[in-house]
Amino acid sequence: MTRRGRGAHVQIDALSHRYRRGSGPVLADVSLEIAPGSRVALIGRSGCGKSTLLHLIAGLATPTLGAIHIDGRRVTGPDPSRVVMFQEPCLLPWLTAARNVGLGLSFLGRREGRKEKIAALLDLVGLSAFADRNAQDLSGGQQQRVALARALAVEPDLLMLDEPFSALDALTRAALQRDVRAIAERLGLTLILVTHDIAEAVALCDRAVVLAGEPGRIVADLTFDLPADRSPLDPRFAEARARLYAALAGDLAPPEAATEASPPTPSVRPVPVERSFSHA
Ligand SMILES: Nc1ncnc2c1ncn2[C@@H]1O[C@H](COP(=O)(O)OP(=O)(O)OP(=O)(O)O)[C@@H](O)[C@H]1O
Ligand SMILES: [Mg+2]
Structure with a gap:
């Protein structure tokens, strides 16, 4: 495996999705750009639409509204240049x-x-x-x-992972996370990881896009500045994990607290969002 790919450029514009006519939307107004060769986690609580978004990017379903382009071409169906695990x-x-x-x-x-x-x-x-x-x-x-x-x-130019390691023990999972990251880097692939595991997002990715609500929307977009061979024992790893936890916890706060403007955490880019979804 010597080929080094360019890595896919993913552009998502004003995407909304509902599974059936008459049923509620599961994703609303999602816009996201993923740079070629970058590694991005989609993270959020169960049911916020992470897998749905991944399936739409993979071309396994078509968004109800909005569009997904990969390397400038509109996604209309599956393609071997993007694979899901x-x-x-x-x-x-x-x-x-x-x-x-x-x-x-x-x-x-x-x-x-x-x-x-x-x-x-x-x-x-x-x-x-x-x-x-x-x-x-x-x-x-x-x-x-x-x-x-x-x-x-x-x-492939794009490797998508939908909680691929969640059935594995902690040490096996850590070894696979490290290896997948290194392989993606070596091959120049763009990697999108769906997870609700904060440590996994930090171990594998350099950016985390937080989805929350029903329908799911992007509520935060964080980048991590960590070395490629990162260790969970590194204090910077713990700091990145804490920032991601705080971004996710925004969804866990009671509705009245969530509507109050809170000071932005440094290097967390909060995404303007109507906080009209329910906080179950
Ligand atoms: N094929 C489908 N038909 C109808 N509704 C669906 C379908 N697949 C998912 N949904 C609904 O869409 C919403 C988002 O589901 P999705 O699987 O994308 O969430 P998720 O964030 O991946 O959750 P989890 O972390 O539990 O895997 C949920 O309310 C789910 O019930
Ligand atoms: Mg899922």
Whole structure:
């Protein structure tokens, strides 16, 4: 896997979405620009529309209002240049790790250099020793690594992760977070992570976009200035986590407190928003 992509440029303009005619909106007036090669977390409480937004960016659904452009082209359906990894690795259990990775290449009908590509991808995700093992005989973390290698096989410009590590133990999760970040950086991919885990957002990303309310809106947009090889033990990591927690806690405050103008926290860019949603 030697190719270094440009990383997708994502532009979302005035997006609103409802699933069915007559049902309420789940996202309202979302505008967001994601720079090529950047790593951004979409974070917020359960039900605020994070997965919906990711599916819309992936082209798995069409927004009711507004538009999404990737590298200047309007998203109208799925495309192999952008891939999504879900919480479940969704491997074929009776196939080996190598053959599961090869599925991504088969999908594109790419045969040339196939064996070498699979080997390079398994190496990239640290699973060279497990190439011939059936997926069902791998641990949860190893299965997610195979799913990552399969996703990378199609050489995407945009990698989207929807809480992909939430079923894993803390140490396995931390190792995968570190590796995914390093791989995205090395390949030049744009990465969008959906999570409600504050530490995960800080570990993997350099920016966090906070969604809140029903319908979900962007209520804060934070950047983290941390080294690439960041450690949760670094005081700057703790500071970034605290800032993100404070931004998220804005949603947890009672409605009367939330409507009062509060002084902006340094380097948190609050997004003007009608705080008309309910605070359950
Ligand atoms: N296919 C669907 N049809 C109708 N409503 C849906 C559908 N998928 C999600 N919703 C609704 O849209 C809202 C946002 O859901 P979404 O899955 O995007 O939230 P989320 O932020 O990813 O939550 P979680 O953190 O629990 O995964 C919820 O109220 C949910 O019930
Ligand atoms: Mg979700």
